[in-house]
Amino acid sequence: MVDLTEAQKGVLEAEGHQLVTGGPGSGKTTVSILKAAKIGREALKPGQRILFLSFARATVSRVLEAIDEEKQITRKEKAVIEVDTYHAFFWRILKTHGYLVGFPRRMTILTPPNEAIALSGLRSGYKAASKLTDEEKAEKKEREEAERERLARDEGKVCFDLFATKVGDILHGSQKVRTLISTMYPFIVLDEFQDTSAEQWRVVEALGMGSTLIALADPEQRIFDFIGADPERLNHFRATFHPSEHDLAGDNHRSKGTEIALFGNDILAGQFRKSNYEGVHFEVFESNPNQAFTTLTTQVLQGRKRLIDGEKRDWSLAILVPTKKMTRLVSDTLREPFGNVPPIGHSAAVDMEGPILAAEIVAFLLQQGRQAGAFDDLVELLCSYYHGRGGSTPNKGDLEEAARLRAALAKWNASAAAGKPPPGNSVLKATATVHQAAIALVLTGDPDKDWRAVRAALEGSACSRLKEVATQVRNVRLLERGTQLRQGLMQDWRDAGSYRNALEITRRAFVQEHFATAHKPETGVIVMNMHKAKGKQFDEVIIFEGWPRRAKREIVANPDRIVTGNIRDGAMTQARQNFRVSVTRAKSRTTILTPRDDVCVLLLEDEA
Numbered sequence: 001m002v003d004l005t006e007a008q009k010g011v012l013e014a015e016g017h018q019l020v021t022g023g024p025g026s027g028k029t030t031v032s033i034l035k036a037a038k039i040g041r042e043a044l045k046p047g048q049r050i051l052f053l054s055f056a057r058a059t060v061s062r063v064l065e066a067i068d069e070e071k072q073i074t075r076k077e078k079a080v081i082e083v084d085t086y087h088a089f090f091w092r093i094l095k096t097h098g099y100l101v102g103f104p105r106r107m108t109i110l111t112p113p114n115e116a117i118a119l120s121g122l123r124s125g126y127k128a129a130s131k132l133t134d135e136e137k138a139e140k141k142e143r144e145e146a147e148r149e150r151l152a153r154d155e156g157k158v159c160f161d162l163f164a165t166k167v168g169d170i171l172h173g174s175q176k177v178r179t180l181i182s183t184m185y186p187f188i189v190l191d192e193f194q195d196t197s198a199e200q201w202r203v204v205e206a207l208g209m210g211s212t213l214i215a216l217a218d219p220e221q222r223i224f225d226f227i228g229a230d231p232e233r234l235n236h237f238r239a240t241f242h243p244s245e246h247d248l249a250g251d252n253h254r255s256k257g258t259e260i261a262l263f264g265n266d267i268l269a270g271q272f273r274k275s276n277y278e279g280v281h282f283e284v285f286e287s288n289p290n291q292a293f294t295t296l297t298t299q300v301l302q303g304r305k306r307l308i309d310g311e312k313r314d315w316s317l318a319i320l321v322p323t324k325k326m327t328r329l330v331s332d333t334l335r336e337p338f339g340n341v342p343p344i345g346h347s348a349a350v351d352m353e354g355p356i357l358a359a360e361i362v363a364f365l366l367q368q369g370r371q372a373g374a375f376d377d378l379v380e381l382l383c384s385y386y387h388g389r390g391g392s393t394p395n396k397g398d399l400e401e402a403a404r405l406r407a408a409l410a411k412w413n414a415s416a417a418a419g420k421p422p423p424g425n426s427v428l429k430a431t432a433t434v435h436q437a438a439i440a441l442v443l444t445g446d447p448d449k450d451w452r453a454v455r456a457a458l459e460g461s462a463c464s465r466l467k468e469v470a471t472q473v474r475n476v477r478l479l480e481r482g483t484q485l486r487q488g489l490m491q492d493w494r495d496a497g498s499y500r501n502a503l504e505i506t507r508r509a510f511v512q513e514h515f516a517t518a519h520k521p522e523t524g525v526i527v528m529n530m531h532k533a534k535g536k537q538f539d540e541v542i543i544f545e546g547w548p549r550r551a552k553r554e555i556v557a558n559p560d561r562i563v564t565g566n567i568r569d570g571a572m573t574q575a576r577q578n579f580r581v582s583v584t585r586a587k588s589r590t591t592i593l594t595p596r597d598d599v600c601v602l603l604l605e606d607e608a
C-alpha cells in the first residue's frame with residue numbers, strides 16, 4: 001500500500017468536480033483509482049458505475065493493471081470501476097442513439113485502413129499537404145468531412161473521426177440521453193485531460209451537466225496540439241465546472257531515487273541545474289547508419305541484460321524514436337543486427353494500415369475460393385492495400401499501382417472472355433501463379449500453421465507485390481493464443497472443413513482488437529514513436545534519434561530528429577514537452593542517444 005501525500009489525500013476528501021494536476025509520475029492515476037474505489041464504497045447506488053475514460057488502449061491496460069496492484073481495493077470495488085477508451089465509449093452511445101443524428105439503425109465502424117481506402121480517390125486529387133495553399137487545404141478538409149458524413153448517413157459506415165462530433169451533437173441535443181448516461185455513470189474520471197480536443201471537450205461539457213467529473217492533467221505533457229489539444233483547455237474546465245483544484249506538483253513516485261523527473265523539468269526550462277542526473281545517461285554516436293545502429297544495439301543489449309539480471313518479472317525496455325520511419329528502421333535493425341549479434345526479440349508499434357490490409361489478403365487466400373471471380377477479388381484486395389496503406393496520406397505511386405493493377409485485370413478478363421490465354425506480359429501473371437499455389441495448399445485446420453503456410457507461399461513467390469504483403473503481415477500479432485481471430489478461424493474450420501469466412505472473421509477481429517481493453521501492458525523490448533509513449537511507464541527507456549547527412553561538411557539533410565532538422569527555433573515548446581514525456585516514462589533509467597557532431601539542441605543550455 002502506498003502512503004498518500006497530503007495533496008493526494010485532498011483528492012480523496014474533496015467533493016464535486018475536481019481538477020487534479022501534477023507532473024509525470026506524481027500519482028494522478030493512482031489517486032484517481034483510490035478515489036473511484038472510495039466513491040464505489042460510499043456514493044453509488046446499485047447498478048451505477050464509475051467511468052474512467054482514457055485516450056488509448058495502452059493507457060487503459062496500465063490503469064487496469066494499477067487497479068489490480070492496489071491491494072486495498074476489494075474485488076467488489078474494482079467491479080464498479082469501468083475503464084474504457086473514448087472511442088469505445090462513444091461507439092456505445094452512437095450505436096444506441098445514433099439515429100438521433102440521422103444515422104441508420106445498422107452501423108459498422110469504418111476502420112482507419114478502410115477509411116483511407118474510401119477517401120483515397122478524393123485525396124489523390126490534391127498535391128502533397130505541404131504544397132497546398134490554405135484555401136486548397138480547407139477545401140480538401142471540407143470535402144473529406146462531407147464524404148465521411150455521407151458514408152455514415154447513407155451506408156452506415158462510421159469512421160472514428162466522426163465519433164466525438166456526433167456524440168457531442170447527441171448529448172447536447174437530448175437531455176434524456178444525458179440523464180441516462182449520468183444515471184449510469186454519476187462519476188467520470190478523465191485521464192490525460194490536457195490533450196482533450198475541441199470535439200471531445202464538447203462531449204465533456206455535456207457529461208458534466210449530470211455527472212461529477214474528475215479531470216487528471218499535466219499541462220506540460222500536452223503533446224497533441226496538432227490534432228486539437230489546446231493550452232486553454234484546463235481554463236475551459238475551470239470556467240465551466242468550478243472544480244476543486246489539487247496540485248500534486250513535482251512529486252515523483254515513478255522514478256524515485258533518480259533524478260529523471262528533475263531532468264525532465266530542466267528540459268522544459270532549457271536550463272540544466274546539474275551536470276549529471278542520477279538515472280539519466282548519454283551516449284553519442286557517429287553520424288552514419290552503421291555506427292548509429294551499432295551504438296543503439298549495444299545499448300539495447302546492455303539494458304536487456306541489466307533487466308534480466310535484475311530478475312524482475314515482466315520487465316520492459318522501450319526504445320523511443322521521433323518518427324514512424326525510425327520505428328521501422330530500428331525494428332528492422334533489431335530483427336537483423338549487424339555482425340554476429342543474434343536477432344533481438346521485440347515488438348514495434350508501427351502504423352497498422354498496411355499490415356491490416358495485408359492480413360486481409362492472407363485471410364482471403366486462406367479461404368481457397370475457387371469460384372469464378374475469386375482472382376478478381378484477390379486483385380481488388382491488392383488494390384485496396386495500395387489505396388489504404390498510406391493511411392491519411394496516400395502515396396501517389398501507390399494509387400498509380402492500384403490503377404495499373406485494375407487496368408491489367410480488365411485486359412486479363414477481356415482475354416479470358418475472348419477465349420484467349422492471358423496477355424503474356426501482364427503484371428498479374430505472377431499474382432495468378434501465387435493464387436493458384438495458395439488454392440492448391442493442403443491446409444490442416446490449425447490456423448497458425450495454415451496462416452504461415454499461406455504467408456510462406458507469398459514470400460517464396462515471384463510476385464514482388466505479394467512478397468511485400470507477406471513482409472507487412474508479419475507485423476500483425478493476431479494469431480497469438482486465445483485471440484479472437486484464432487478462435488474464429490478454428491470455429492470456421494470446425495463448421496465447414498475450410499476457412500470459408502476467413503476474410504470476414506479477420507475484419508471483425510481487427511475491430512474487436514481496437515476496442516479490446518484486456519491487454520497487458522507491453523513487456524520486453526518495445527520500439528515506438530515518442531508520441532505513443534504518453535501515459536505509459538517502462539523500467540528503462542532509450543531515446544534514439546536520427547543524424548545529419550553532410551556533403552562537404554555542410555548539413556544537407558537532417559531527418560528524424562527530436563526537434564525538426566535539429567534547428568533552434570523559438571521556444572520549441574511542443575518538442576520540449578514531447579521530449580520530457582519520453583524521458584519521464586522510465587522508472588529506473590533513461591539513456592539518450594544523439595549524434596556526436598550535431599547533439600540534440602534540447603540538450604544544450606539555452607543562451608540566457
Ligand SMILES: Nc1ncnc2c1ncn2[C@@H]1O[C@H](COP(=O)(O)OP(=O)(O)OP(=O)(O)O)[C@@H](O)[C@H]1O
Nearest residue numbers: 002003004005024025026027028029030253254535
Ligand atoms: N503516494 C505514493 N507513494 C508511492 N508511490 C506512488 C504514490 N502515488 C503513486 N505512486 C506510484 O508511482 C507511479 C506513478 O504514478 P501514476 O502512474 O499514478 O502517476 P501519473 O501522475 O498518473 O503519471 P503520468 O502523468 O506520467 O502518466 C506508479 O507506479 C504508482 O504506483
